[in-house]
Amino acid sequence: MIRALRPPTLEVAEVSGKWGKRFNFKSYEQFRYPAYDICAGPYVDKDSGEIRQFDLILANQVWEHLDRPYAAAQHVYRMLRKGGYFWIAVPFMLPLHAAPQDNSRWSARGLKNLLIECGFDEDAIHAEQWGNLHAAQRNLEKPWPPVYEEETDDLKNDPDMPICAWALAQRIA
Numbered sequence: 001m002i003r004a005l006r007p008p009t010l011e012v013a014e015v016s017g018k019w020g021k022r023f024n025f026k027s028y029e030q031f032r033y034p035a036y037d038i039c040a041g042p043y044v045d046k047d048s049g050e051i052r053q054f055d056l057i058l059a060n061q062v063w064e065h066l067d068r069p070y071a072a073a074q075h076v077y078r079m080l081r082k083g084g085y086f087w088i089a090v091p092f093m094l095p096l097h098a099a100p101q102d103n104s105r106w107s108a109r110g111l112k113n114l115l116i117e118c119g120f121d122e123d124a125i126h127a128e129q130w131g132n133l134h135a136a137q138r139n140l141e142k143p144w145p146p147v148y149e150e151e152t153d154d155l156k157n158d159p160d161m162p163i164c165a166w167a168l169a170q171r172i173a
Contacts, residue, residue: 001087001126001166001168002023002056002058002087003023005056005085007023007024007025007026008024008025008026009026009055010025010026010027010055010056011025011026011027011053011054011055011056012025012026012027012028012029012054012055012056012057012058013028013029013030013031013043013052013054013056013057013058013079014028014029014030014031014057014058014059014060015031015036015038015057015058015059015062015072015076016030016031016032016033016036016038016059016062016065017030017058017059017060017061017062018030019058019060020058020060025056026055031043038066038072038075038076039066039067039068039069039071039072039075041075042075042076042078042079043079051078051079052079053079053080053081053084054079054080054081054084055080055081055083055084055085056084056085056086056087057076057079057080057084057085057086057087058087058088059076059086059087059088059089060087060088060089061089061090061091062088063088063090063104063106064090064091064102064103064104064105065098065099065100065101065102065103066103066104067101067103069103069104069114070114070117070118073086073088073114073115073118073119074118074119076118077118077119077120077171080171081171082171082172082173083170083171083172084170084171085168085169085170085171086115086120086167086168086169086170086171087166087167087168088111088115088166088167088169089164089165089166090104090105090106090111090164090165090166091105091163091164092105092106092107092129092131092162092163092164092165093105093131093136093139093161093162093163094139094163094164095139095140095144097144106165107129107162107165108127108128108129108162108165108166108167109127110165111127111165111166111167112125112127112167115127115167115169119171120169120170120171120172121170121172121173124169124170124171124172125167125168125169125170126167126168126169127165127166127167127168128165128166128167129159129162129163129164129165129166130157130162130163130164130165131157131158131161131162131163131164132154132155132156132157132158132161132163133158133161134153134154135153135154135155135161135163136161136163138153139163
């Protein structure tokens with residue numbers, strides 16, 4: 001999904017992660033909690049006091065930890081330039097993993113609903129989910145998370161057994 005957006009043309013922010021380092025973006029900034037709390041408001045330029053604007057904002061396995069995920073998604077919407085994208089990935093069926101807390105879970109449709117309620121146009125959201133029984137059972141093993149075993153781990157998707165969901169939402173207006 002990200003490669004299709006032509007990474008070298010994008011100015012990107014990542015919320016409390018480093019997943020985006022794998023891409024060759026035009027510019028890339030990390031905004032890590034607690035120095036930057038996406039629930040408290042959009043990221044603001046310290047010199048001008050204006051809301052920072054980006055072509056793409058990434059949030060990989062972050063939203064489940066937020067106290068105010070709806071407010072946070074509204075803040076992301078405000079930080080996107082017109083035509084900009086928000087890519088978000090979240091767990092659905094995983095053990096609780098406090099960092100510092102673990103609050104929410106979404107299916108693909110639930111994630112789409114969250115984004116609609118936060119200002120994104122329904123037709124500008126693509127959401128999917130992935131998982132299967134084998135992966136769900138592996139996620140119950142200790143220590144967690146399990147180490148991927150190429151020879152034995154089944155990666156075939158069963159839409160009725162989601163482990164994670166993700167969405168790409170575009171700001172139209």
